[in-house]
Amino acid sequence: MSGWKSCSLTSLHHIRQLVAQVKASGREPESALEGSEITLDLLDDLTRKIKIVDEYVVYRNVNAMFPHRNVTLEIGLNARVSIYGLLGYAMLTAPTLRDALNVAAEFPALIANGFSMAVDEHHGRARVIFSGYSGAHDLKVSYAELAISSFKRSCSDILGRELALDEVTFEGSVVPSHSARCQEHLGCKVAYAQPRNMMAFDLALLDLSLPMRDPVSHFEIIEACRRQNREYAAEREWLQRVKLILERDLQSPAPLEDVAHQMHCSARTLRRQLGVFKTSYRQLLDEVRFERAKIMLKDGKLPTDQIAETLGFCDGAGFRRAFQRWSGLAPGAYKA
Numbered sequence: 001m002s003g004w005k006s007c008s009l010t011s012l013h014h015i016r017q018l019v020a021q022v023k024a025s026g027r028e029p030e031s032a033l034e035g036s037e038i039t040l041d042l043l044d045d046l047t048r049k050i051k052i053v054d055e056y057v058v059y060r061n062v063n064a065m066f067p068h069r070n071v072t073l074e075i076g077l078n079a080r081v082s083i084y085g086l087l088g089y090a091m092l093t094a095p096t097l098r099d100a101l102n103v104a105a106e107f108p109a110l111i112a113n114g115f116s117m118a119v120d121e122h123h124g125r126a127r128v129i130f131s132g133y134s135g136a137h138d139l140k141v142s143y144a145e146l147a148i149s150s151f152k153r154s155c156s157d158i159l160g161r162e163l164a165l166d167e168v169t170f171e172g173s174v175v176p177s178h179s180a181r182c183q184e185h186l187g188c189k190v191a192y193a194q195p196r197n198m199m200a201f202d203l204a205l206l207d208l209s210l211p212m213r214d215p216v217s218h219f220e221i222i223e224a225c226r227r228q229n230r231e232y233a234a235e236r237e238w239l240q241r242v243k244l245i246l247e248r249d250l251q252s253p254a255p256l257e258d259v260a261h262q263m264h265c266s267a268r269t270l271r272r273q274l275g276v277f278k279t280s281y282r283q284l285l286d287e288v289r290f291e292r293a294k295i296m297l298k299d300g301k302l303p304t305d306q307i308a309e310t311l312g313f314c315d316g317a318g319f320r321r322a323f324q325r326w327s328g329l330a331p332g333a334y335k336a
Helices: 013-024 052-065 071-077 086-092 097-106 137-159 176-186 203-207 215-247 256-262 267-276 281-299 304-310 316-327 331-335
Strands: 116-122 125-131 165-169 189-191 197-202
Touching: 013 052, 013 071, 052 071, 052 137, 052 316, 071 137, 071 176, 086 097, 086 137, 086 215, 097 116, 097 137, 097 203, 116 203, 125 137, 125 203, 137 176, 137 197, 165 176, 176 189, 197 203, 215 256, 215 267, 215 281, 256 267, 267 281, 281 304, 281 316, 281 331, 304 316, 304 331, 316 331
Parallel strands: 165 189
Antiparallel strands: 116 125, 125 197, 165 197
């Protein structure tokens, strides 16, 4: 999977799983993609990355189609450790489950689930905690459920046996029937509206020797993970420089040619480099506007129409449509 924050792109894995759920229910798969830039033909190109905002759109569509199912959990529990690519192999070849989870915590950009991860010990139990969510506000519960269910599945793969959880907690609130379904899926006590997203299990499991441990392969793949992480870091740094140029005047943002001049390259080179990073001038501008909009809305000093003008929108309606697409919430609801 691609890094979550590197350029707001992700792999097709979850989208393909969501569309498969829709097809299996007898519905038209196109209905899952409505409102996104993803097409069924694109799903056949396994080399492609998609914008995370388009993944949000599909999650919202599918959640709305199946209000009486926990589709996110179903997908997570079917996600084998191989979905994490190099990182998955590093976890699989680690000496112990503790080592495997510490590797995952070291390279959060390679997990790409919107959270940072930490492992601790509490009252004789191991806890894997997911915090610092960076995605769409309205999908926080869905992505927390995805993170915990997929890690339960991955840990089971690594151990070579089912990981039995003692307890799972989530930060967000849901209706009682949703909570009951989650408890049934995960096979343990589940509580929502809690201080953290967390799964807990027997502490002794952390130091069990893993069946596929291999010190030579583990060392080599850790080095590969570090290289990939450095590539993501360099990519983020380059993209951040472009974003800083755009941030200087969002009401009249610098055109691509001016950005290229300030990046000491030609417009053609800038376009090509953005393409290498699977993004574009327009997408970066949207990301910068979204981040500034969230700050201004939470600050509460300006009305929505004035925020729209400050961010370079022709009118408040255009800004409201864009913010709804970015976040899943109307500006007024986000402000509240």
